[in-house]
Amino acid sequence: MNIEILSIAKKERSIYDPLCKELSKMISRFAKIEDIELFNKDVTKAHTISPEASREAYSKLFAPHVVKSFNVILHPDGKLIDSYEFSKLLDGKIAVKFFIGGAYGFEDEFLKKGDSIISLGNITMSHKIAKVVLLEQIYRGFSILSNHPYHK
């Protein structure tokens, strides 16, 4: 199974990198996982214009990646699910992509492209924290599906 995590983020070092690396290593027992960070000059410019322009720039960056896979969008206003429901998102899939938005979230039009729109809780996290939580849930999800004791 292939998992891709796509986020609007500058490719720069972060204090969360070791945590992401460790969780990705744990997940690699179950699936091939790729962390893809997207950012360009259009996003930088759009951030100086408006939230709407920013969301449009994010959609353009994400567009080539919304293909042949089960697409899960992480959104604070999405469906609140527990870890068991989360594990079902992974069950039996060949390819799953998780989309983490930029500072201004997602365009409504982009949200319509998701096969599932999920919330990780009634709080708003930075995209980097959301990625760490997502990675832990992916590992927990695989542990649930394979009855591994980690999830207990």
Ligand SMILES: C[S@@+](CC[C@H](N)C(=O)[O-])C[C@H]1O[C@@H](n2cnc3c(N)ncnc32)[C@H](O)[C@@H]1O
């Ligand atoms: C700083 S947040 C964007 C906040 C923006 N005001 C919004 O409403 O989407 C950046 C990204 O982190 C992810 N995120 C943050 N908190 C989340 C939550 N509670 N559930 C799911 N995703 C979350 C989402 O992908 C979001 O687009």
